[in-house]
Amino acid sequence: MTDTRPADTAADPSTVRVVVNGREIQARPGELLIDACERNGAYIPRFCHHPRMNPVGMCRMCLVEVDSGRGSSLQPSCMVPVSDNMVVETESEVTKKAQDGVLEFLLINHPLDCPVCDKGGECPLQDQTMAYGPGESRFIEEKRHFEKPIPISDTVYLDRERCILCDRCTRFADEVAGDVLIHFMDRGSSTQVNTFPDEPFASYFSGNTVQICPVGALTAKPYRFKARPWDLEETISTAWTDSVGSRITVQSSRDQVLRVLGVDADPVNWGWLSDKERFAFEALNSESRLVAPMVRSDGRLETVGWGVAFERAVAALNGVDPDRVAVIGGARLNNEAQYAWAKLAKGVIGTDHVDAQLGDGLPAEVVLGLPRATIDEACRGGGTIILCGPDPKEDLGALYLRLRHAVVQDGATLIELTPQRTGLSNIATHSLHPRPGEVGELAAALVAAAAKPDPTDDPADSADALQQHGKSSADALREQSDPADAGQASSPVPEGSGYTRREQSGSGYARQLQRAARDISGPVTVVLGRSSLSESADATIDAAVALSALDDASFLSALRRGNVHGALDAGLAPGLLPGRTTLERGAHRFADAWPGVPRNVGHDTAGILRAAKAGEIDTLILLGADPLNDFPDAELAREGMAGAGTVIAVDLLPNDTVMAEADVILAAAGPTESSGTFTNLEGRVSVCGQIVTAAGISRPDWMIAAEIAIRLGSDLGFDSPAAIRAELSTVSEIHAPLTEEALDDSQVDGVLLNGNGDIAPPEPAGATSPVNDRYSLRLLTTRRMYDDGTALRHSPASSGHASSLELRLNPVDFDKIGVQEGTVVRVESAKGRLDMPVQVDIGVPVGSAAVPWRTLGADCRPLIDASAVVTDVRVERL
Amino acid sequence: MSFFTSANLDIAREIVSRYPAPRSALIPLLHLAQEQHGWVTGDAMRQIADLCGVTPAEVKGTGSFYEMFKFHPVGSYLINVCTNISCMLLGGEELLDHARQRLGVKTGGTTDDGMFTLEDVECIAACTEAPCLQVNYRYRLRVTNDDFDEMIDDIQAGRVDDLPRHGTLARVRQRIPADRLAGILPPDKAREAPVWLQRNNAAEDSVVG
Amino acid sequence: MATNGYVAHAPGYVDNEGPKIVSERFSHPDSFTLARFEATGGYEGLRAALAKRPADVHDEVRSATVLGRGGAGFPAGVKWGFLPPGRFPYYLVVNGDESEPGTYKDRLLMERDPHQLIEGCLIACYALGLSQCFLYVRGEMALAQERIATALNEAYDAGYVGRNILDTDFSVDVVLTWGAGAYIVGEETALIESLEGNRGMPRLKPPYFPAAIGLYGQPTIVNNVETLANLGWLMVNGAEQYKGYGSEASPGTRLFAVSGHVRRPGVYEVEHGVTTFRELIYGENFCQGIREGRELKMFIPGGGSAPWFFEEHLDLALEAGPVGAAGSMLGSGAVVVMDDTTDAVKATLRVVRFFARESCGKCTPCREGTTWEERILQRILDGEGRHSDIDMLLDIGDNISPGPYPVAANPQEGLDAVPFPPKQTTICPLGPSSVAPIVSTIRRFRHEYEAKITRRDSIPVRTEVLQ
Ligand SMILES: Cc1cc2nc3c(=O)[nH]c(=O)nc-3n(C[C@H](O)[C@H](O)[C@H](O)COP(=O)(O)O)c2cc1C
């Protein structure tokens, strides 16, 4: 269709003229009337409308008189996009009468229990009623009754009498989270929100529904009856439990954090949070917090004053050969503390054996040396997302929600190169499941196919579709994991390895690869991380190198640990200095600011543990690290810790390594107890603010570093987080945009630090996919959102989420063992053996054996051979 | 955990195959479950969820919207007396009263022997034949109190043929022979214009040429 | 045909010896079989259509002005023209959900002449390039489902439906789907939701027609059973002959179900637009007047959703224009006649309760307002009413369907025709429909309400808890 209007008479296409209450306003094309009016000072009341979800027009509260040229009528402004010359009355008598009517209808069955309702004081329904509602009720009938609050999950309670059926929570579960576990049930005036009997609302995102409920129908256990809104103080901050850097508001009362809410940061989390981000503060309030320093004497830890603790620590550092000092950890710290510790370790002490990642990450050049993408760039409609990493739903909850939105609502193409099904597989355009160790080869094959599309690719699509039709989702999936099938998702055949073989065999897998390659379009973002902890990073590195050859490709890091990207930017990695530079290239910049820089590139965590095992580490500093539980090779961790000399731990909560091995514990203040900034996986820096005083006599991490430096005879030269930032921006070009002014101006969005600095792109690691002989299955070890992490152990609201140790197998492999589901079987690798129950899981490809990384009280690591590219296992009946 | 018998599972799969999207089979499969068991059980909903690629909560959410699905046991004979306007005008409410007395149950109740469930329903499209009722969705028209009693007597005495137990709706199923099926595709695989529409152009050409 | 009194053949049809388009075969006891259908010119309409270009079939329907019989009366040919070109696939959804109180004609067509309906579906699919047809039949109609299933099985086997119909390149599958008991699913967008496996809640407008965005987001034509049943005859006999019946604005014939207090209730095929309510209710070939010794009190002219009519409306023709101008609608072709024994409040309550029970629950005013209205009316009938209840009922109604209702509160002005259609604060017209009988009867019979309200003016009362 061509536009027949003469170009010169067309109005400015970037704005739409709307007359609201007699005043002309400029609206954006396509904008909803309710939003346009609000931006222009004419707030229209609403309950169901939520700017991050599709409009439903359910509550009818936002009715206004609208005249689009055909006479005025009442229309829900949350549904009506603005159009030129629309005339709108938000205050007219007709509008008021309609809105009052709706409010009265909402109230007739709503209980009058505001005084005991958690929402009291911050309730839109209450506010509306005060502002506009009728003085007294004309409704003299008995109100509708439901059983009082019912728990719909471990964390969330539902009071159906208070519910006004706005469809926000149910829409969230469906549209945003994709966990359709709550739903409208029944009809008409009996309609209610509920779960399926015995299937709780066990979503990692359930807390969001509490936040968006416009009344007190949904409440979260950690906050129920704890406080009233008018008692709360709040500050904007950043969630610290993973690397998404979701923006949050932390609310406290009487010096205790009581609630965390998501903030709608447009480039980041859109107001959503994973429950882990939302409820993690509980751990900080836990009884077992480390509230004062401790030292070990005669094998027992004793609480001491700071003086004693520092003395012990400094004694273990003073005069020690820097090459015999090492630091593990640091992702827990804020940026300022990370810089302080980097300066202490590398500049003052002079060691380069510093690593914030515990064998579960990627080398700095992979994270920092490739073109980087923002979340927004990854989520562009018309672009392609290649997921080559962990399941974002498990590891990076808020990112999962953004990616899901991009695919479902904005039409981004998603291609998964993951070793098993993820939370996004059901919406992925293509799911290719490489076996552990082989993702590099698969990525190379995909890139080759994209460069040279196969002209013989047959139009088998429709035949497949016909064939697929009429099968249950489970059937379809089962068949997809059958190598003979050419379904949507494909997985490798159990015998044989290498993609060439499979391609030559002309199997469905090769065809699937062709189709995936053909569907790559628009800018490509690779979401890159470690998908299994029982394979080495090499295959992932090779995949990254291969995928970087795609046109217009950039990378979004999917490393999981809290502020790990801040740690890399601060130089907490071997061979690295602050500001995305290397010892080799950047040392000169630190000549004035630092007492010195290490001469040689140091060990990573595995290297440090090996050195410690060999008796080469006299002093080991743990910056919020728990190697005994958190390093993939449990045996090496044990031996390394045993061989280390003095162990100094800087931590918030007791973990196994700290309690068993630390000689000195320096009690650190938590993320809500010290001020600073956080760097997320995009390189975005945002404020992580203090709202309560530090627990006990614990101190901020940066102060601990500064004090140790002084006692070592070297002043770090700063006395506040702001001063640290000031120094950082002088030694690091990357950090130059990070001025106090910029931070103030972008309270919500944060400051994006662009560029690769001096970091060169990675070289191929040349991982070779080994042939498995004696053992028939490849071990897949993946994280869950809730594993046996220290924080979870101390968070009552979330502990119900923890999974248990079990083996999951594809039905094809399961059938070979010949046991019932739930039977305990033996899993044996070259390294060790474990007994655990077995379950069927169609999401696990044929030939793989999936076990969760650490669960409450159980640990799969005895099986993992960290020195091998992959770990193979054999499964036997007992 | 299979709820459906293997014969019904085959039927279920065939039903799913008739729709461009499996979810569309949700309501037909709920009917099938009710046909098999008389009412819809939790296991039935779980299996339907699997067959349709949705969650059990969605199955319950959809199913509970519709009156015909029962999530608790009901009598073998579901008696629906119409009391909507046309029937009300000619004695529908009185008939319902009589039915309550005769069966000794309240509206919505089931007799102790599990034989009858009585409901009052909205218009069942037999308005010219008021007052009317349905037993397991089979009509009885212009029903008097005596007719009602006789009907109950007959059922109790086993003098009924042609009246399936509650749950079975139509006793004839649509079947599509494989060689007659035009072909059912998901919408995104059916973007081509139907071939016969080309006749529009062909004829135009011939008119012009 | 009946066994133990369970009716095996939809009764109620009365042959009034007028022109017949859709009920021609009804007099044959085996009218539903393929054999009878073929013996009486069946599938000739399909053959006639296949001999034409699809676009010409559409033109024929357009020029015949086949008005939709589902309630809104929108011309089918025009609606078909709303399909956006090129956005395939297109679907046909047949609305056989007939649940409007008083309405009884689609069931007759489905039980007695299922092939006629199938033929109509095929013609529509051929004309428009619709690639699959879903026949959505109300759940409670077990016999209609059996008849249609049988007919479809026969038609598939005989080559009328499915691949290469009558050995041409025309191929379409017709799939029978059962509803499950929800009046609102008759609303076309709710029907589509239901077909997609969802709760039958209407979609928001715009788009006003599913022709733009319908089933699975694809362009979709929704037509009523009776609308489609006309097409076979139309293809054989042509638009000119079709227009020979009825009025210019409303050509053809139409099935009307007349129920209530008439001597001979029944379903009549009536010339559209020319016959009057008086003829239909009093005519010898029709209902033959009010039952013995009684007078007409009021009547519903077009199904439960329509505002009510009285004596003075009897001479209106059965045509959308005049009926609409008088403040009501022809709706679904259902006339419910009430004589002077009828309790106006009770009759009102019964219709209001229907809408309260059938509200889908999406819009606050409908979900909450209809039950509130029902409970007030019930209270008045129970002798617990207050004088203020009458105006409150009107005001509540005004909050569901704003506009003329405050006027009706004033008895002096109340007799003026109420503008139609009403405005609404809701998504679909169901909620507003509950207001129609309230306004109709309060305007006319306010004294009956008052008579029921006795002494209990300001005493707060409690009635039974819902559910
Ligand atoms: C509340 C409501 C109920 C309806 N019920 C029916 C119905 O049972 N059958 C029907 O054909 N149309 C019904 N309709 C009308 C349909 O929405 C739609 O207009 C019709 O099916 C279109 O077909 P037609 O153009 O052939 O009349 C209903 C509309 C509303 C608002």
Ligand code: SF4
């Ligand atoms: S008016 Fe009533 S039936 Fe119609 S959409 Fe709204 S709530 Fe549902």
Ligand code: FES
């Ligand atoms: S905010 Fe618009 S209808 Fe609810």
